[in-house]
Amino acid sequence: MVFTQAILYWLPKVPFKPWNPDSPSPVLLFYQGKFIASAMRDEHITKEEMLVTLLENGVASFSEVHAVILRTEKRMDIIRKAEAKDRLKVKGA
Incomplete structure (x- = not known):
């Protein structure tokens, strides 16, 4: 019973945030x-x-990077310059 009372006391104090599938959106960092x-x-x-993330992905420096994008839960995606050029070639073909 005490446990139920504690939950009923605590529950209204927790801010309600409805789930939003569009949030958080990716953020361009570099x-x-x-x-x-x-x-x-x-x-x-x-x-x-960001440098630690680059090194973990086998990239030695920012000079090899076209973009760094922050995804959900602080996961960063690295787009290398070579990859960016390949993507542009495919779009232009």
Whole structure:
């Protein structure tokens, strides 16, 4: 009974956030050699965190990267310059 009372006391204090399938949307953190400082600040991501992700994906430096995109749960996708060129060739064909 005490447990039920505790839940009934605590439940109204928890903010309700309905699930939104569109949220959070991907965020561009790095593009064509430039850091997007405002996005990095909003998402609390540092250059060092991005560099660690690059190294984990076998990329030695930002000079090899076309873009870095932040996905859900702080997972970052790396698009290498070579991949970006290949994608442009396919679109242009």
